[in-house]
Amino acid sequence: TPLEQQLKDLESFQVIAHRGASGHAPESTMAAYELAHEWGVDYLELDVQLTSDGELVVFHDDAIDRTSDGDGSINDHTLEQLKALDTGTWFNETNADKANVAFEGAQILTLKELFERFGHDARYYIETKSPQLNPGLEEALVEALEDYEMIENGRVLVQSFEQDSLLKVRELNEHIPLIQLVWYSPNEEDNGRLVEWTGITPAPTEITDEDFQAIAAYAEGIGTNVTYNGEDVIGADFISQAQENGLPVHIYTINETDEMQRLREWGVNGLFTNYADRLLELED
Ligand code: G3P
C-alpha cells in the first residue's frame, strides 16, 4: 500500500525542504513550496498553527512580526486579518541578492491551499507548532488529513517537540506516522552539561536502548539537531543506536554542503534544509 511504501522510504534517505525552498524564497509561502516541489524533494516541511477563528495556517513563529508587516501573536488574528498581510517583502529586504518583486505581497498560506495545490503529488512533513498556544490544533489537523485522504496515500508525517501533541494525534488516528523532535543543548546552570529540553530523553551520553524504545512505541522516527553553536552535541553513535531501535533519524536544519556530506556519511535518514537544491545535487 502507499502507506507501507512511505514507511519503507523512511529507511532510506529523505530530502526535506524546511519551510519550503526557504533559502531562495520567503519561508512558508506558496513561492517557497512551488520551488521545492519543482526540484522534486521527498517532503515539504511546514509548521501549522491556528488563527483566532480556527483556521489552520502554515506559519513558524508564534508572533507574526519577523516575517510579515503585522505584529502580535498569530493566534490573536483572524484568517481575514492575516490574509491582508505581506509575508514576502521582509525576505526581499533581508536577502538583497535573492529579492524578487514576485515575492511582494505574498499571503499567509492555509494548509488547505497547500493541499489543494499539490494534492497527492507531494509528501508533507507537518509540525504541530506550540501546541499549548494552539488548543484544538491536533483535531483540526487530523480532520484535514482525513478529508484530503493524505494518510492512507502515504503523504504525511506529523512531527512535534511535544510528546503530548503526538500522542493526541495518535489517539485521533492511529495510522498517521509520527516523528518525535528533540533538541539538545548545554545547560549553563549545570556546568554546560548537555540536556534535552523537551524532556523526552536523557542527555545523549546517558541515553539507553530503553529510552529509544519508549519513543519507538509511538513514533516512526526522530528529528534532532546535531550541533549547538558549531559544536557537536550528538555523534554517529547516537544515530546508529536510534536506528538499531527501529527509529530512523532526520537532522535539522542543515544548509551547508560540507555539513550535508558529513551527516550523509554518518548514515542519517534525512536532512531538513532550506537549500534542498544543494542536497539534491549531492544525491546525484
Ligand atoms: O521541524 C524540524 C525543525 O523545523 C524544527 O525546528 O524551529 O525550524 O520548526 P523549527
Ligand code: CA
Ligand atoms: Ca518545523
